[in-house]
Amino acid sequence: MPVQEAAITWPSWLCDRDTAALHAYAVVDPAQDKRLPAVLHAPRNACLLGDDASIREASPHLxxxxxxxxxxxxxxxxxxxSQQPCAVLVTSELGFDELFTHLLKFLDVQVNQSTTMLLAWWDPAVLASLLGQPDDDTLYVKGPIFTAxxxxxxxxxLCDVGYWDRAGTLHRMNAQQLVATVPATSGIDGGSVLPLTFDVGQVRKLVRATTPDQVLYELRLNRPGVLSDRSDLENYGLACRLVDAAERYAIRGMRDLVNFVGAGMILGERFDICPAMASELExxxxxxxxxxxxxxxxxxEVLEQARQSSMECAER
Known part of the structure; x- marks a missing residue:
């Protein structure tokens, strides 16, 4: 896409900003595109996870x-x-240093009495699931995972948050509308919810939201050939459906999930309907x-039967 065509695709909520009062930022991920943040030639940027050179190379930057x-x-x-999940757009009245300080407060989440984990909200799909985005049909978990x-x-x-979904559509989350939906008695200064703590239900939702991507990562690393005949979006959709199917057989461990999804990608999505396979899966x-x-x-022979059964099911 030519630069001039790309520039005019921005929606009005970005184009019509009152730049005297509202600043625009991006949270970019060099782990997804190694050219970032240098390629943007931005006035200012800072790594959210520290200044060590090895960390900066694969960590999010404001x-x-x-x-x-x-x-x-x-x-x-x-x-x-829109081509890969490498950026989240943010508008805010805060200056750079103030916004950086604010975002740092949400990097860690306590998941039980002894464990704190890094909350990778700079991943657009994770952020959308945390805040809730019901109109994004590419999300495995639509959320919200965060409490109100x-x-x-x-x-x-923040004023607005924008991100591209897996199909390349730019979504807007009006941050102030999120604030307005919170009961007045709950308080929104952050003091009552920081440091972040997730209950068991939230942890399960977060794990579920990231499972298809984790499975695909393992397949790309160890068995890339099973993904090569489909686009990234097609592979993701198929991985989501196969993870759902795996739940019917109480398959939860990552190794078993990777093998189940890999089998489905080789034999066909409905490989489990073959009678001989169904008997084994019981x-x-x-x-x-x-x-x-x-x-x-x-x-x-059983594997071939499963492949044929899946093909016949797909043709119906």
Missing amino acids: VELPDDIDSRAWSWLARNG EQKAAFAMS GVRTGTKTFTEMLSSLSP
Whole structure:
């Protein structure tokens, strides 16, 4: 897409900003695109996870965007932001240092009495699930995972949050509307919800939201050939459906999930309907064997039957 075409695709909530009062920023992820943040030539940027050079290379950065929406930085984001999940757009009345300090408060979340984990909200899909985005059909978990108070605490210093979904559509989350939905008696100064703490239900939702991506990461690392015939979006949709199918057989461990999804990508999405395969999977469901153990014991004949059954189901 030519630069000039890309520049005019920005929606009115970004184009019509009162730049005297409202600043634009991006939270960009070099782990998704190694050219970031240098390629944006931004006036200011800072790594959210520290200044060590090795950390900066693969960690999120807050980047100050120029007021000119036709500038090189905005044009690069328009061309590349929709292609991979490398950027979240933010507008705020806060200056760079104030916003940076605010965002740092949401990097860690306590998940039980002894464990704190890094909350990767700079991943657009994670952020959308945390805040809730019902019109994003590419999300595995639409959320919100945050409580109303946690959403308000995160959003209180922001005006708008924008992100591209997996299909390349730019979504807007009006941060002030998130704040307005919180009961007045709950308080939104952040003091009551910081440091962040997730209950068991929130932890389960967060784990579920990230599971298809974790499975795909393992497959790309170890078995890239099973993904090569489909687009990234198609692979993600298929991984989500196969993770759902795995739940029917009580398959939850990452190794078994990766093997189940990989099998589905090779044999076909409905490989489990084959009678011989279904019989074996019943043993997995009841806990007498793991899926990995079951898969290694199957004969080539059963695998071919499963592939044929899945093909016939797809043709119906």
